[in-house]
């Protein structure tokens with residue numbers, strides 16, 4: 570049996586339980602928040618987040634993967650304060666979220682650049698996984714990068730290859746933010762495979778944003794898990810379409826390739842206040858799947874056993890298979 574790093578330390582994969590594979594707790598532009606959102610640093614922001622996560626645990630969900638990496642305002646001190654007030658498992662991530670260029674600190678620092686050095690991002694990611702993040706001892710359990718509508722820009726490719734190398738060095742699985750509209754999941758699979766990543770160790774994120782079953786089958790046929798992970802976001806595709814796509818994929822035999830999540834947050838500066846976020850996106854919260862989507866899936870012909878595979882077995886396999894492969898590679 571394998572172990573997974575959570576914010577409170579390692580747990581056995583059997584303790585993961587029901588997992589929301591793509592969420593955030595705090596989501597922000599850190600510079601903006603530092604300057605214009607003093608409320609983020611108030612105790613009640615932590616207390617409110619803990620209350621929300623406790624409600625998630627009470628509903629029978631045991632674990633969330635927090636995919637807030639560099640570029641999305643990862644703030645481990647506040648996250649650790651929240652973790653101390655909830656029994657929900659939180660797996661934190663390392664990586665970079667960008668659609669075009671590398672973050673400023675890497676623009677002149679790296680192979681062949683003004684400050685010529687081996688790719689510094691690899692060392693950063695590996696340190697987050699092996700030693701812990703920013704001196705906290707909290708170790709990342711997942712790697713993350715992104716490729717959106719602009720496709721494989723030089724910056725996106727540099728990050729993706731750095732994530733792949735950190736994966737090969739540590740055995741931690743990968744989630745990638747993708748844009749199904751541009752079929753960027755296929756690009757992810759090509760680049761990661763070139764770097765020696767087994768595509769079964771990869772969740773292709775935001776696959777739920779399309780109803781194009783042919784595209785989804787192509788990704789799944791190469792072994793990857795698909796993130797049906799934006800429930801509660803209504804501006805790309807309707808909830809009904811999201812549910813129907815899952816039902817169709819299940820019917821075609823792909824239940825072992827599906828995972829569920831919302832991609833939501835407790836607190837985000839994407840909206841001026843928490844209240845404004847809740848008003849603008851009333852279904853975008855951690856309990857939407859539990860309350861509204863599971864009944865809709867059952868109605869659409871998906872069985873409880875199949876839901877358990879998406880919610881429990883597939884996320885567990887995501888960590889176990891990667892760990893097992895890594896162990897056989899290094900021994």
Ligand SMILES: [Zn+2]
Nearest residue numbers: 591592636832
């Ligand atoms: Zn996300």
